[in-house]
Amino acid sequence: MKAEKNLTKLRKSICENAHRIVIKVGSSVITTAEGLNLSIIAQLAAQIASLRQKGKEIILVSSGAIAAGKRKMKFKQGHFSLPQYQALAAIGQGDLIQCYERAFAAYNQPIAQVLLTKDGLTQRYRYLNARHTFLALLRWGVIPIVNENDTVAVEEIKFGDNDFLAGLITAMLETDLLIFLTDINGLYEQDPRIYPKARRLPIVEKIDAFIEALGASPPNKLGRGGIASKIQVAKEMTALGIPVIMARGKDPEVLCSIFKGEEIGTLFIPQKAHLRVRKHWLASLPPKGKIIIDSGAEKALRYGGKSLLPPGVKSIDGEFSAGDPVCCTNEQGEKIAIGLVNYSSWEVEKIKGLKTKEIEKVLGHKGYEEVIHRDNLCILER
Numbered sequence: 373m374k375a376e377k378n379l380t381k382l383r384k385s386i387c388e389n390a391h392r393i394v395i396k397v398g399s400s401v402i403t404t405a406e407g408l409n410l411s412i413i414a415q416l417a418a419q420i421a422s423l424r425q426k427g428k429e430i431i432l433v434s435s436g437a438i439a440a441g442k443r444k445m446k447f448k449q450g451h452f453s454l455p456q457y458q459a460l461a462a463i464g465q466g467d468l469i470q471c472y473e474r475a476f477a478a479y480n481q482p483i484a485q486v487l488l489t490k491d492g493l494t495q496r497y498r499y500l501n502a503r504h505t506f507l508a509l510l511r512w513g514v515i516p517i518v519n520e521n522d523t524v525a526v527e528e529i530k531f532g533d534n535d536f537l538a539g540l541i542t543a544m545l546e547t548d549l550l551i552f553l554t555d556i557n558g559l560y561e562q563d564p565r566i567y568p569k570a571r572r573l574p575i576v577e578k579i580d581a582f583i584e585a586l587g588a589s590p591p592n593k594l595g596r597g598g599i600a601s602k603i604q605v606a607k608e609m610t611a612l613g614i615p616v617i618m619a620r621g622k623d624p625e626v627l628c629s630i631f632k633g634e635e636i637g638t639l640f641i642p643q644k645a646h647l648r649v650r651k652h653w654l655a656s657l658p659p660k661g662k663i664i665i666d667s668g669a670e671k672a673l674r675y676g677g678k679s680l681l682p683p684g685v686k687s688i689d690g691e692f693s694a695g696d697p698v699c700c701t702n703e704q705g706e707k708i709a710i711g712l713v714n715y716s717s718w719e720v721e722k723i724k725g726l727k728t729k730e731i732e733k734v735l736g737h738k739g740y741e742e743v744i745h746r747d748n749l750c751i752l753e754r
């Protein structure tokens with residue numbers, strides 16, 4: 373009873389404090405065998421509009437273009453080649469966005485269509501452009517409605533594309549919460565299609581081997597990645613400190629219930645303090661010294677989310693102890709990041725430019741591979 377009460381409290385506090393939220397809607401939620409399910413779309417729009425009115429920032433990642441394309445072309449279920457799926461997505465995307473446009477217009481809620489590819493986001497300037505565009509939309513109170521740009525995304529269309537895309541956007545925008553709306557009320561301890569008596573897991577504290585093994589079940593006909601991609605993304609997000617909720621999107625009040633803290637679906641608990649909060653704190657620390665890094669390390673830190681390793685260190689400035697905050701700059705003196713350093717200044721002086729495996733030989737001990745671990749680094753915006 374006490375545990376239940378605590379769980380409700382936890383859910384409530386996560387949802388109440390979540391300001392920026394990514395909601396991913398699977399094809400299984402908004403489509404039927406005949407095409408798009410307009411009443412479900414209307415239902416979701418009503419709930420999302422009410423979250424907006426409460427001041428929440430929402431990014432909606434929605435599948436459904438392929439199903440809409442099939443309806444338009446009057447194709448029955450059948451087998452399609454990859455280019456045909458891509459063509460169907462291109463045909464259906466317009467319809468999908470039109471349906472959302474109409475549904476949100478009822479609440480005077482502006483929306484924007486954003487088509488992305490995962491690999492596009494790994495390129496530095498595209499990543500930054502996408503981030504800035506999203507932030508501009510959110511500042512204007514617009515709901516970005518995102519889908520994979522299926523025409524160019526060959527690999528992605530085959531496996532869990534939008535689940536991963538939702539994860540990428542969640543991390544890119546330092547979102548407070550990711551919600552997967554799918555056709556089932558959360559994660560079950562066994563595949564419920566095979567074991568109808570399987571129990572739902574209301575909470576997952578850690579994504580361990582048992583939870584990961586649940587991902588072995590194949591997706592439904594309409595879905596792409598199935599439960600596996602959701603578990604994988606939940607693992608990545610909770611490691612960043614972002615909670616994830618998985619629930620049934622067709623339940624008429626699903627989002628309202630989630631935000632009331634009701635015990636529905638599965639809550640994946642974050643593994644540490646929210647990245648944004650922690651990084652905010654890091655950025656506020658007065659640096660004790662300076663580490664000058666080369667252009668390869670600058671790129672790895674800024675755009676790769678990587679740790680700072682000894683080979684990337686060119687020189688140091690000032691004296692600091694292990695655990696102190698230090699500022700990383702490039703060779704032109706531009707500040708790149710602030711982080712908590714694993715080694716003292718004299719140790720960094722000795723291991724700078726070396727390969728990681730040489731640390732022990734030079735220092736006589738190797739506590740860490742990284743000079744600064746990425747979890748302890750806050751990249752400064754340009």
Ligand SMILES: Nc1ncnc2c1ncn2[C@@H]1O[C@H](COP(=O)(O)OP(=O)(O)O)[C@@H](O)[C@H]1O
Nearest residue numbers: 398399400554559560562563589591592595598
């Ligand atoms: N352990 C499990 N718990 C919950 N659902 C599971 C499990 N194993 C397999 N599934 C299936 O995964 C499906 C959800 O994945 P998917 O079809 O890809 O949805 P979406 O279209 O929302 O991305 C559910 O319908 C469910 O039948």
Ligand SMILES: N[C@@H](CCC(=O)OP(=O)(O)O)C(=O)O
Nearest residue numbers: 398399435436437438534596
């Ligand atoms: N981009 C495709 C979605 C593919 C996809 O990820 O589907 P799902 O597993 O249902 O989220 C479409 O719009 O149909």
